[in-house]
Amino acid sequence: MITFKNIEIRYGDFVAVPDLNFEVKEGEFFTLLGPSGCGKTTTLRSLAGFLKPSKGSIEVDGSDITKVPIDERQVGMVFQSYALFPTMSAYDNIAFGLKIEKKSKDYIEKRVLELAKMVDLTPEQLQKNVSNMSGGQQQRVAIARALAKKPKILVMDEPLSNLDAKLRKSLRKDIKNFQQTFGITTVYVTHDQEEALMLSDRIAVFNNGKIEQIGNPEQIYNESATEFVCKFIGEANHLLAKDLKILGLDPTSFQADNTFYIRPEKVSFSRTESNHNGIAGEIVSKEFYGMYGYYQIDVSGTRLVSFQRESKAEQHQIGETVYVSIEKENILSYLTEG
Ligand SMILES: Nc1ncnc2c1ncn2[C@@H]1O[C@H](COP(=O)(O)OP(=O)(O)O)[C@@H](O)[C@H]1O
Ligand SMILES: [Mg+2]
Incomplete structure (x- = not known):
């Protein structure tokens, strides 16, 4: 349902991504994996609409969204830094977009509670100011907020990178669970091989702005297409x-x-x-x-x-x-x- 066709993305004269081609299927958990600086965030931001490609097109369900503004793309976004409103409660953070859309109070309350359940936040936690919450809880709030408006696509940029190892593992499991339960098409960015292998239906391994291999986790690990993929994905x-x-x-x-x-x-x-x-x-x-x-x-x-x-x-x-x-x-x- 998402198609990148010959996408080039520049920062001024610097070409961060020269010619990207890939497809993400409906309901798929698709991961962009690669070392720091290889162009993962750049690619994700072009899908969300924060960056305009200098060449090529991005299609969602067959229609070209390359020029569609961010707020009309139906893409929910989760960042590494939670990017929440620090003075607001978890509830108000999740409800924010729905309030802007002038949804009824009843609808908002029902939706926020539904989302909280999905990401495993209790009604008591919803009343807390987000700055008093742990990193793991803040990221749960951020995920609920990203899903509030029922986006077609969820994109997540290293959402677990700021968490300690134990939290990272438990939230990772929860992300996998809700993604499977709700079947939302997800494009996920990480530099962590294990995370990519555990979470993804398919992985695109990036190196220097280019995709070296696209495949399911077993293919990436057992049938690494290039020496770079072989060395990056695990010990050998x-x-x-x-x-x-x-x-x-x-x-x-x-x-x-x-x-x-x-x-x-x-x-x-x-x-x-x-x-x-x-x-x-x-x-x-x-x-x-x-x-x-x-x-x-x-x-x-x-x-x-x-x-x-x-x-x-x-x-x-x-x-x-x-x-x-x-x-x-x-x-x-x-x-x-x-
Ligand atoms: N705002 C920017 N201005 C100039 N160059 C940038 C900017 N953002 C990223 N880059 C460069 O683009 C390349 C890809 O960066 P990025 O997409 O952030 O990689 P990743 O997310 O994989 O770590 C890097 O070489 C980075 O230095
Ligand atoms: Mg990045």
């Missing part, structure tokens, strides 16, 4: 052709044959040689994380990191010989530039 062992040979794989049998990666949880090893293609190596370090162990293994000079579930039967010690096995299908291969 970097291997060269010589390392692959050591591991019993033929580097020329891959699509691209000069740089390779494998994710740590895809490197499996065992004390016994029963594994058909196990290659002997030595455990050189171990960190224990409760649910899993994080190992470094040396295989004839090639270093591999591996996550492995701990069990009573398989507990490994430094210096121990283990047999490493790697499935060819789990190797990601790329051509390095230059």
Whole structure:
């Protein structure tokens, strides 16, 4: 339902986004993911109407909204900094847009209570001044406010970045829940890979104003289309052709044959040689994380990191010989530039 066609966005002479093309489906949770400065906010602000593209068009449900003013776009926006009215109660913040629209008092009250329930704010909390609320609660107020006028699209720019780790996780779950319950088309911006993987139906990975890959979380993680995506989305062992040979794989049998990666949880090893293609190596370090162990293994000079579930039967010690096995299908291969 949202289509970006050949969008270019400039700040003066500087081209922040050269030529953006993507589609967001009705009801989808779509995330723009990438490092700081790659153009996520710029892209989001052009959708909300704060920035005018210098080229291209943005369509919503088939109609061109590129020149439609902000307040006619039916886009609700949530920012990293809550951007609430600090002297008002949570209730008045949520009701603000509805009052401007001159909705009846009864309607406003019903709607605010409905929204509060949706984002898990109690009627008592609604009466509080927002400056006396925690960051997590303020962000709930901001989300309710963004949804008050029943927008077609919800956009959120790093809404969890100012919260501590625990709050971030609980609000993240709630965002996912209400988005699934209400099915509102959502465009979400984050630089946090885990957040993107956990929340999204699909992710667009940005690098330098361009999209490197669009896909669902599994595709982005397991079938990273470029070396940039592979490295950005999670940890991976970097291997060269010589390392692959050591591991019993033929580097020329891959699509691209000069740089390779494998994710740590895809490197499996065992004390016994029963594994058909196990290659002997030595455990050189171990960190224990409760649910899993994080190992470094040396295989004839090639270093591999591996996550492995701990069990009573398989507990490994430094210096121990283990047999490493790697499935060819789990190797990601790329051509390095230059
Ligand atoms: N108001 C502005 N004036 C000039 N350059 C800007 C402005 N806002 C952002 N930029 C530049 O545009 C690029 C993209 O920025 P931004 O969209 O904020 O990235 P992100 O949100 O991914 O961190 C960056 O190089 C940034 O420095
Ligand atoms: Mg940003």
